[in-house]
Amino acid sequence: MSASTGFLPLFLAAGALVVATPVRAQPQIGEEGTFLIRGGTIVTGTGERIENGSILIQDGRIAAVGANVQAPAEATMVDAAGRFVYPGMIDAYTPLGLSEIGGINTMNLRSELGEFNPHMRAVVALNVDSEMMAVTRANGVTNVLTTPSSGVISGQAALVNTAGWTWEDLAVRTTAAYVVNWPREPSFRFGEPPSEAQTRAAREQAERETRELKDMLRTAQQYHRAREAGSTEWDQQYESMRALMSGQTPALVSADTEEQIRGAIALADSFGLKVIIYGGNEAWKVADELAEKAIPVVLGSIMSTPETDEPYDAIYAQPGVLHRAGVKFAFSTGSAANSRHVPYHAALAVAYGLPADAAIQGLTLWPAQIFGADDQIGSIEVGKLGNLFIATGDPLDIRTQVTDVFIKGRHVPPDDRHSRFYEKYNGRPKGQN
Amino acid sequence: MNRTGILAATAALFCLATAVSAQDVAIRNATILTITNGTIENGTIVVRDGRIAEVGSDVAVPSGATVIDGTGMYVLPGLIDAHSHMAIEGGINEGSESVTPEVILPIRDDDNTIYRALAGGVTSALLLHGSANTIGGQARVIKMRWGREADELVFEEAPRFVKFALGENVTRASSDAPDSDRRYPKSRMGVEQLLRWWFTEAREYEAEWKAYEESNDRNAVPPRKDLRLQALVDIMNGDIKVQAHSYRSDEILMLMRVAEDFGFRIWTFQHVLEGYKIADEMAKHGAMASTFAENWGYKVEAYDAIPHNMAIMADRGVTVSVNSDSGERVRRLYQEAAMGMKYGGMDENEALKMITLNPAKQLGVESRVGSIEVGKDADLAIFNGHPFAPASRVEKTLVDGVVYFDREQAMTLEKLLQAQTRVTTEDDR
Numbered sequence: 074m075s076a077s078t079g080f081l082p083l084f085l086a087a088g089a090l091v092v093a094t095p096v097r098a099q100p101q102i103g104e105e106g107t108f109l110i111r112g113g114t115i116v117t118g119t120g121e122r123i124e125n126g127s128i129l130i131q132d133g134r135i136a137a138v139g140a141n142v143q144a145p146a147e148a149t150m151v152d153a154a155g156r157f158v159y160p161g162m163i164d165a166y167t168p169l170g171l172s173e174i175g176g177i178n179t180m181n182l183r184s185e186l187g188e189f190n191p192h193m194r195a196v197v198a199l200n201v202d203s204e205m206m207a208v209t210r211a212n213g214v215t216n217v218l219t220t221p222s223s224g225v226i227s228g229q230a231a232l233v234n235t236a237g238w239t240w241e242d243l244a245v246r247t248t249a250a251y252v253v254n255w256p257r258e259p260s261f262r263f264g265e266p267p268s269e270a271q272t273r274a275a276r277e278q279a280e281r282e283t284r285e286l287k288d289m290l291r292t293a294q295q296y297h298r299a300r301e302a303g304s305t306e307w308d309q310q311y312e313s314m315r316a317l318m319s320g321q322t323p324a325l326v327s328a329d330t331e332e333q334i335r336g337a338i339a340l341a342d343s344f345g346l347k348v349i350i351y352g353g354n355e356a357w358k359v360a361d362e363l364a365e366k367a368i369p370v371v372l373g374s375i376m377s378t379p380e381t382d383e384p385y386d387a388i389y390a391q392p393g394v395l396h397r398a399g400v401k402f403a404f405s406t407g408s409a410a411n412s413r414h415v416p417y418h419a420a421l422a423v424a425y426g427l428p429a430d431a432a433i434q435g436l437t438l439w440p441a442q443i444f445g446a447d448d449q450i451g452s453i454e455v456g457k458l459g460n461l462f463i464a465t466g467d468p469l470d471i472r473t474q475v476t477d478v479f480i481k482g483r484h485v486p487p488d489d490r491h492s493r494f495y496e497k498y499n500g501r502p503k504g505q506n
Numbered sequence: 507m508n509r510t511g512i513l514a515a516t517a518a519l520f521c522l523a524t525a526v527s528a529q530d531v532a533i534r535n536a537t538i539l540t541i542t543n544g545t546i547e548n549g550t551i552v553v554r555d556g557r558i559a560e561v562g563s564d565v566a567v568p569s570g571a572t573v574i575d576g577t578g579m580y581v582l583p584g585l586i587d588a589h590s591h592m593a594i595e596g597g598i599n600e601g602s603e604s605v606t607p608e609v610i611l612p613i614r615d616d617d618n619t620i621y622r623a624l625a626g627g628v629t630s631a632l633l634l635h636g637s638a639n640t641i642g643g644q645a646r647v648i649k650m651r652w653g654r655e656a657d658e659l660v661f662e663e664a665p666r667f668v669k670f671a672l673g674e675n676v677t678r679a680s681s682d683a684p685d686s687d688r689r690y691p692k693s694r695m696g697v698e699q700l701l702r703w704w705f706t707e708a709r710e711y712e713a714e715w716k717a718y719e720e721s722n723d724r725n726a727v728p729p730r731k732d733l734r735l736q737a738l739v740d741i742m743n744g745d746i747k748v749q750a751h752s753y754r755s756d757e758i759l760m761l762m763r764v765a766e767d768f769g770f771r772i773w774t775f776q777h778v779l780e781g782y783k784i785a786d787e788m789a790k791h792g793a794m795a796s797t798f799a800e801n802w803g804y805k806v807e808a809y810d811a812i813p814h815n816m817a818i819m820a821d822r823g824v825t826v827s828v829n830s831d832s833g834e835r836v837r838r839l840y841q842e843a844a845m846g847m848k849y850g851g852m853d854e855n856e857a858l859k860m861i862t863l864n865p866a867k868q869l870g871v872e873s874r875v876g877s878i879e880v881g882k883d884a885d886l887a888i889f890n891g892h893p894f895a896p897a898s899r900v901e902k903t904l905v906d907g908v909v910y911f912d913r914e915q916a917m918t919l920e921k922l923l924q925a926q927t928r929v930t931t932e933d934d935r
Contacts, residue, residue: 175804205803357919378834381618383919385625385837389899390919410803417841420896426920429897469896471844491812495850498782499818 102236103483107131109144113153118160118437118452130459133482138453153463160452161215161460163440164415165371166351166405169206170199170219184223189289192313193228195219196247199240205409207489210235212413213462213475216450220252225282227252232444236480249444250325251317255333256282290344293318323347329354349443357391360398369401369443375418386425393426403440420469432469530554531907532567536576541583541862541877553884556906561878580892583877584629584885585839586865588796589776589829592619599636600643605704607668607737609643611635613656619833620652624911626837627887627900630661632869635669637751640676640700642669647869652910665870671751672697673807698760705768708738747773753807755783762791774868779811782818789823794868796827799845817850827865844894
């Protein structure tokens with residue numbers, strides 16, 4: 074299917090001299106250019122559907138969209154007849170770019186020492202040549218929120234494109250959110266049940282971390298106010314938190330239980346923070362309050378199992394419940410290897426009650442809005458980055474093929490680790506064993 | 507109703523299936539994906555004594571049968587998971603020594619993964635020993651008769667299976683344990699030699715017994731019984747079939763050659779993420795493959811995994827299934843199978859076979875399950891749409907003609923919310 078024809082050997086008629094053709098090296102992320110995508114059905118992501126529409130991409134951005142688009146003479150035509158054009162999908166929580174092969178410590182440096190690291194920036198450590206990133210974009214996932222991990226404040230998550238020459242080229246928002254892990258008692262789900270002493274120690278640790286988190290925010294608030302008032306005293310950590318304390322950049326708080334979610338909301342209230350809930354397995358229990366306070370949720374992987382005492386479909390059905398309550402949400406995988414399959418998380422939500430249109434929004438416009446990047450990505454609108462894909466059908470349908478991917482106006486060739494191995498071994502002469 | 511009350515209600519619903527006994531059932535007006543005989547539109551399936559009695563578009567509903575309206579529904583053979591660790595009592599690894607085929611997994615009937623698997627249309631599963639040992643313990647094949655006791659979960663006709671494992675897990679390569687805590691083998695090279703050593707021992711053991719049994723010497727002393735060596739003899743004789751955890755093409759090839767040297771074959775390679783590199787050799791050996799659709803890169807030996815693995819192996823004549831190896835994926839095996847169409851262009855029926863007929867073959871129970879045919883067990887999954895369509899979910903699952911999962915009866919998030927709303931309203935009054 075998808076691999077570039079540049080890798081196919083050229084066979085000539087018997088008797089003719091076989092000329093070895095050099096493998097055409099394609100720039101892995103494609104060239105920027107002027108493209109006119111025409112003939113397809115455009116699903117703009119803003120609720121509009123344009124049949125037989127055209128999109129002009131110029132200077133990395135969407136220059137025109139509509140039924141009648143005039144293209145300059147130099148535009149490269151991209152035929153989308155019979156196919157569908159969607160805004161690039163967004164995985165709203167993944168280690169993509171920071172993590173590669175699991176189990177290899179040096180390929181998974183997502184965590185700094187210590188519990189409080191608001192100054193750590195994921196963006197500066199992104200590997201633009203991650204094989205997993207290439208696989209991700211091939212399925213139309215053009216943007217991800219890459220997150221640092223562990224501790225109470227892990228650091229700053231970056232909202233990035235999934236193709237680019239440098240991390241600066243990747244970045245859409247270098248600090249899209251501060252990753253906060255609501256202190257929780259470590260899970261004893263596996264193995265022996267904990268002793269009373271262990272349970273107590275775990276609870277005390279969570280309480281201590283919560284106290285320390287509040288202390289740090291209090292100091293950061295004072296620091297921020299002093300700086301606003303003209304103080305020249307400088308602290309690396311507190312300086313890094315000013316966008317958080319001013320409410321400009323949100324805290325993405327990992328919280329699953331009702332208690333944790335309520336804790337995060339109360340904290341946001343008391344410090345005037347902008348907050349996003351991440352994970353949120355029990356967000357449905359707090360849905361009305363989240364809606365009232367306009368607190369969005371980055372859903373944890375839908376491909377996970379509810380607690381034993383929850384309804385069997387609790388995680389599948391939650392997005393539908395949140396949607397009805399008026400809570401804005403985004404889908405995420407939490408995975409680098411399978412960030413590409415974020416639409417199939419959304420598909421499960423549709424099977425259990427979420428309207429299909431809302432699922433598409435949760436993969437495109439809503440995450441863009443949640444991370445304050447809807448001026449750049451999330452829909453097919455003039456002025457936004459040329460981040461979109463062409464597909465044979467509904468992207469929620471696993472059978473759909475993504476045929477073309479554009480990122481930052483580059484027509485990114487479908488060349489990745491998987492397609493390369495597929496070409497090689499699908500082409501192995503049969504029966505030679 | 508308070509929360510405890512709701513939980514009690516949930517528990518009661520879980521138990522409902524056990525109260526239902528097998529009787530004539532007719533599923534009417536459904537789209538039937540038979541797997542072996544194409545698709546039947548507006549079809550009817552009649553179930554009698556737990557078996558499929560009739561299937562077709564022109565089948566009458568017997569009087570007195572419980573009728574399930576299949577309008578708008580798709581009926582599949584119950585899905586089969588060829589790699590699971592659910593419903594196993596205690597640990598899944600006898601991690602002491604590297605060769606322990608005498609061990610047999612004990613079944614545990616109260617693992618609610620069974621119920622959740624049913625809710626994903628799964629009706630049978632192969633429960634495997636873990637991958638800590640080069641030759642691990644013996645497997646169990648179960649049917650999802652949720653609510654029944656462990657003995658009644660056993661799929662009676664299934665043959666005996668044993669787990670083999672290769673690569674990183676058995677060599678404990680990725681373990682942080684100090685060298686002193688490690689054990690032989692520590693390399694893929696060692697795994698081969700360990701296998702050859704044990705099967706040579708087993709061959710000698712078999713010869714000793716044969717000599718004793720054929721001996722005319724009345725005073726001959728029988729050789730000492732050794733359950734481990736006897737299990738290895740049973741493996742060589744094909745009485746216990748091998749399910750081999752594997753990743754890389756080199757180790758897959760190695761194991762096939764070792765097996766051939768000792769006169770047996772590898773029944774099914776599990777995981778087999780690099781099977782696509784060596785599919786012709788597998789087909790020639792006669793090994794089947796049970797793999798993941800999308801899992802890759804979670805360790806070094808999984809870095810060359812590609813989602814096209816299923817399509818390439820199938821194209822070259824290997825019987826391929828896609829498995830869960832997880833209490834999560836088992837709930838949506840149909841999504842995994844659909845990947846076969848996306849990556850490498852499998853046709854729809856081939857993709858559906860990967861969760862029905864092919865795993866049935868790998869579990870050795872294809873005469874009983876895996877397709878919708880007269881005479882086979884009435885293990886059926888009823889979806890509200892095509893199983894590969896994005897908005898589809900399982901509505902009902904039958905095992906032996908008994909409805910063990912019914913979404914209408916199940917506690918769902920929606921029903922829980924409605925119950926809570928009712929409680930709140932009553933409180934307000």
